[in-house]
Amino acid sequence: MGRKPRVDRTPEEKWQIVQEGLKSGNISETCRRYQIAPNLYYRWKDEAEQGAKAALGGRSAAAAESEKDRRIRQLERTLGRKSLEIEILKSVVGE
Numbered sequence: 001m002g003r004k005p006r007v008d009r010t011p012e013e014k015w016q017i018v019q020e021g022l023k024s025g026n027i028s029e030t031c032r033r034y035q036i037a038p039n040l041y042y043r044w045k046d047e048a049e050q051g052a053k054a055a056l057g058g059r060s061a062a063a064a065e066s067e068k069d070r071r072i073r074q075l076e077r078t079l080g081r082k083s084l085e086i087e088i089l090k091s092v093v094g095e
Contacts, residue, residue: 004035014044023043 009017020040021030021041 008033015048017041018045018048 017030017036018033019043021027022045024030027038027041031041
């Protein structure tokens with residue numbers, strides 16, 4: 001038995017398939033109907049849940065992002081200081 005050709009589905013189609021599986025409660029039947037593997041269905045479901053959590057995360061999602069931004073700024077400042085130190089040392093050594 002050969003491998004089935006890959007079908008590219010839009011995000012809307014994936015979301016519709018995930019919703020149908022959740023509503024029916026019969027994941028196996030939903031996967032057969034759309035000719036997808038159950039592990040693919042569950043990957044789409046997990047991705048949808050992660051997207052929903054990020055969208056509804058509110059302050060916690062914003063706080064995580066601002067923490068990343070703070071860390072980036074801190075690293076950029078450190079890099080700037082080190083670059084300045086290198087330039088000063090080069091001028092002292094005479095290069």
